[in-house]
Amino acid sequence: xxxxxxxxxxxxxxELAQLTRMKVCAERLEQRQLCVLDTVDWSIWxxxxxxxxxxxxxxELYDRDDQLRVAVHAKRWPSFITQLNDPLFEAxxxxxxxxxxxxxxxxxxxEQSSAFLNNDxxxxxxxxxxxxxxxxxTTSFFLKIQSLRGYDQEAQAxxxxxxxxxxxxxxxxxxxxxxxxxxxxxDPPATKPAFHLNPDQPTTEAVMGMVAELLRLxxxxxxxxxxxxxxxxxxxxxxxxxKARSLLSLFKKALPPKRYQTLRSELKKIAQATNRLRxxxxxxxxxDNYRAMLPTHxxxxxxxxxxxLKRRRQQVWRKVTVTLKKEDYLEHAQxxxxxxxxxxxxxxxxxxxxIKKQVSRKILSQYQKIQRYGARIxxxxxxxxxxxxxxxxxxxxxxxxxxxxxxxxxQLRRLIKALKKLQDNLGRFNDYSSQCLFxxxxxxxxxxxxxxxxxxxxxxxxxxxxxxxxxxxxVDMIAAFSGTEIAEQFQELFTDAAAQDGGS
Amino acid sequence: MKIVACYSFKGGVGKTAAAVxxxxxxxxxxxxxxxxxxxxxxxxxxYFRVRPxxxxxxxxxxxxxxxxxxxxxxxxxxSNLDLIPAQRSLRNLDILLxxxxxxxxxxRRLLKKISQDYDLILLDCPPSVSRLAENIFVxxxxxxxxxxxxxxxxxxxxxxxxxxxDKDYDRKKLLPFFSMVDARKQLHRDTxxxxxxxxxxxxxxxxxxxxxxERMGVHRAPxxxxxxxxxxxxxxxxxxxxxxxxxxxxx
Numbered sequence: 001x002x003x004x005x006x007x008x009x010x011x012x013x014x015e016l017a018q019l020t021r022m023k024v025c026a027e028r029l030e031q032r033q034l035c036v037l038d039t040v041d042w043s044i045w046x047x048x049x050x051x052x053x054x055x056x057x058x059x060e061l062y063d064r065d066d067q068l069r070v071a072v073h074a075k076r077w078p079s080f081i082t083q084l085n086d087p088l089f090e091a092x093x094x095x096x097x098x099x100x101x102x103x104x105x106x107x108x109x110x111e112q113s114s115a116f117l118n119n120d121x122x123x124x125x126x127x128x129x130x131x132x133x134x135x136x137x138t139t140s141f142f143l144k145i146q147s148l149r150g151y152d153q154e155a156q157a158x159x160x161x162x163x164x165x166x167x168x169x170x171x172x173x174x175x176x177x178x179x180x181x182x183x184x185x186x187d188p189p190a191t192k193p194a195f196h197l198n199p200d201q202p203t204t205e206a207v208m209g210m211v212a213e214l215l216r217l218x219x220x221x222x223x224x225x226x227x228x229x230x231x232x233x234x235x236x237x238x239x240x241x242x243k244a245r246s247l248l249s250l251f252k253k254a255l256p257p258k259r260y261q262t263l264r265s266e267l268k269k270i271a272q273a274t275n276r277l278r279x280x281x282x283x284x285x286x287x288d289n290y291r292a293m294l295p296t297h298x299x300x301x302x303x304x305x306x307x308x309l310k311r312r313r314q315q316v317w318r319k320v321t322v323t324l325k326k327e328d329y330l331e332h333a334q335x336x337x338x339x340x341x342x343x344x345x346x347x348x349x350x351x352x353x354x355i356k357k358q359v360s361r362k363i364l365s366q367y368q369k370i371q372r373y374g375a376r377i378x379x380x381x382x383x384x385x386x387x388x389x390x391x392x393x394x395x396x397x398x399x400x401x402x403x404x405x406x407x408x409x410x411q412l413r414r415l416i417k418a419l420k421k422l423q424d425n426l427g428r429f430n431d432y433s434s435q436c437l438f439x440x441x442x443x444x445x446x447x448x449x450x451x452x453x454x455x456x457x458x459x460x461x462x463x464x465x466x467x468x469x470x471x472x473x474x475v476d477m478i479a480a481f482s483g484t485e486i487a488e489q490f491q492e493l494f495t496d497a498a499a500q501d502g503g504s
Numbered sequence: 505m506k507i508v509a510c511y512s513f514k515g516g517v518g519k520t521a522a523a524v525x526x527x528x529x530x531x532x533x534x535x536x537x538x539x540x541x542x543x544x545x546x547x548x549x550x551y552f553r554v555r556p557x558x559x560x561x562x563x564x565x566x567x568x569x570x571x572x573x574x575x576x577x578x579x580x581x582x583s584n585l586d587l588i589p590a591q592r593s594l595r596n597l598d599i600l601l602x603x604x605x606x607x608x609x610x611x612r613r614l615l616k617k618i619s620q621d622y623d624l625i626l627l628d629c630p631p632s633v634s635r636l637a638e639n640i641f642v643x644x645x646x647x648x649x650x651x652x653x654x655x656x657x658x659x660x661x662x663x664x665x666x667x668x669x670d671k672d673y674d675r676k677k678l679l680p681f682f683s684m685v686d687a688r689k690q691l692h693r694d695t696x697x698x699x700x701x702x703x704x705x706x707x708x709x710x711x712x713x714x715x716x717x718e719r720m721g722v723h724r725a726p727x728x729x730x731x732x733x734x735x736x737x738x739x740x741x742x743x744x745x746x747x748x749x750x751x752x753x754x755x
Contacts, residue, residue: 115581121724122553123581149586150557150578 004169007141023117039099100230107182124151199356214244301455360497374478390426432467505619509644518683523628528726529744531585546590612643650683653695682710
């Protein structure tokens with residue numbers, strides 16, 4: 001059993017002994033100098049863990065119960081977890097992935113561990129006294145008393161004896177609690193959009209609001225993208241813009257044609273700037289996989305290739321940062337924001353229809369579109385038609401996810417899972433195809449050495465074979481998603497809402 | 505969870521010293537260990553400075569309800585090591601066991617119920633042949649038997665083996681080891697040699713006679729705390745490692 005007390009003043013061990021009429025034995029005195037490391041979105045903290053760089057010597061990862069999960073010697077912390085070895089890499093990988101580790105907060109405090117002994121000199125409780133010099137608003141003192149199993153009565157008596165100098169702490173004295181008392185107040189930026197949709201809202205109003213929110217989230221990434229903290233900023237920037245563009249295209253009939261065209265071209269201009277950067281980032285992030293595809297004697301050629309791509313990536317990134325800082329870009333972005341704020345124009349055919357009804361219709365028609373397009377695909381169908389199915393599947397995914405709040409998520413989950421299976425197959429097929437094209441484009445580079453050329457050709461051969469493997473599964477995957485079972489689920493979930501009265 | 509008993513018909517053979525030091529070693533090696541002091545003399549409890557809670561007793565309820573037994577558990581000063589201290593009421597345990605229907609399996613069923621909390625339960629047993637002893641023989645996966653290499657102790661061990669045979673208990677559970685060995689004595693050397701020829705299961709490592717073991721009563725702590733580099737402490741460590749290997753072999 002643990003007891004948590006906030007002390008009114010600092011207490012020495014002899015004072016503790018005097019107040020409790022017990023022997024108090026000092027066990028360990030530690031000066032904790034901590035730097036909290038986390039990603040920009042506090043993914044470690046949000047998963048109830050804490051990563052610390054302690055005393056400039058060690059990296060320590062604590063779990064939600066304040067147990068030390070992993071500790072490794074490290075004078076400096078790495079920017080990326082790929083620079084870490086197991087088991088810390090394994091522990092952080094699911095949380096951090098490709099994000100950079102940033103020094104988010106620094107503090108220090110003193111911890112005195114001690115033990116309360118009974119007349120037999122047997123330990124009945126352990127205690128830790130925390131002295132928080134950096135606490136806000138003033139220096140604070142906390143005492144954690146932990147009774148040994150079978151000695152809770154003794155521990156309770158100790159707590160009672162300290163009544164005059166301590167008050168019960170409102171929450172457990174954990175690492176997080178202490179860091180918060182030292183002033184740490186994580187405020188992770190919202191990564192998922194919050195649209196607050198009303199099912200009866202007119203479509204045009206809802207869609208404009210959503211596009212504006214997605215644009216805001218995209219622009220929130222610009223700072224990190226320009227500072228080149230990690231590749232995720234570019235990725236999220238693009239994902240949000242892609243969703244915005246997809247929404248516009250899906251609901252173009254709810255907008256007057258002229259307005260739709262203007263918004264579409266403005267968004268396209270903004271998104272285009274980062275196309276090349278993302279391609280290079282994706283390729284470089286997958287370095288280890290590419291290396292594993294080829295035998296050892298290709299490795300020097302791959303070294304040359306990745307060096308060249310890293311240099312090119314830096315050039316492209318610099319160009320992107322210049323673009324993002326340009327007045328031209330800022331004006332476009334500002335203009336877009338203002339246009340999205342304009343009062344909804346209800347002249348278009350579907351502009352006034354209630355959003356839930358409209359979305360339900362859209363989901364059904366989008367699903368039917370995939371069925372239609374999918375029915376044309378056989379083993380010989382040209383790639384372009386397969387890619388069309390992929391794009392339509394992506395739009396359906398956006399519809400299901402962006403409007404999830406209008407429906408029961410539990411029901412949507414099954415459909416999203418089935419759709420994801422299809423998307424994974426089509427996505428891999430597309431990735432391998434575009435990687436082959438990307439690598440072919442590199443072969444024409446000036447001054448390319450034979451070893452690098454061989455490595456590129458080797459990769460193309462492996463990727464082509466993987467691409468063919470995925471292509472071989474496409475027909476079955478489409479058939480599974482278009483089949484009666486899934487079709488019935490779509491009908492069951494969206495037919496009623498699509499037919500509902502309300503709106504125009 | 506494995507159950508190991510430290511047992512001998514004969515008193516004063518180093519049974520409690522073995523229970524205390526092996527329990528400490530097991531805990532130090534990371535096994536969540538519970539030492540149950542079943543000997544009313546309470547020497548193990550004394551060494552660990554643990555007294556029973558005032559008013560707590562071994563009664564019929566203790567044998568039937570896990571909670572009653574769990575309530576008697578007390579944490580030692582060392583990580584991973586808990587104790588159920590001895591108490592006077594243990595003297596009546598035999599009578600209580602005789603009153604139960606299931607006779608020899610009561611203890612095993614009771615201990616299996618608390619198996620989630622521990623990897624190892626070590627029983628420090630009283631030196632007697634009784635219903636309690638029979639319960640221990642059924643409950644334990646291994647029975648460590650300290651034997652002083654003298655003819656009298658040898659005879660006692662022979663009697664124990666015969667008892668197991670007569671009662672049809674599993675003799676493979678018996679794991680004797682030499683205790684309080686004085687290698688300077690010809691008698692100890694000869695007896696040990698003779699017994700090793702007769703009993704192949706005698707553990708390789710022996711515990712020497714040592715004043716350090718006697719001083720455990722002064723320090724009230726396992727040997728490792730005050731006699732770390734000494735021979736007796738090293739011997740218990742080696743013995744534990746041998747026992748650990750034997751435990752690994754049990755499914």
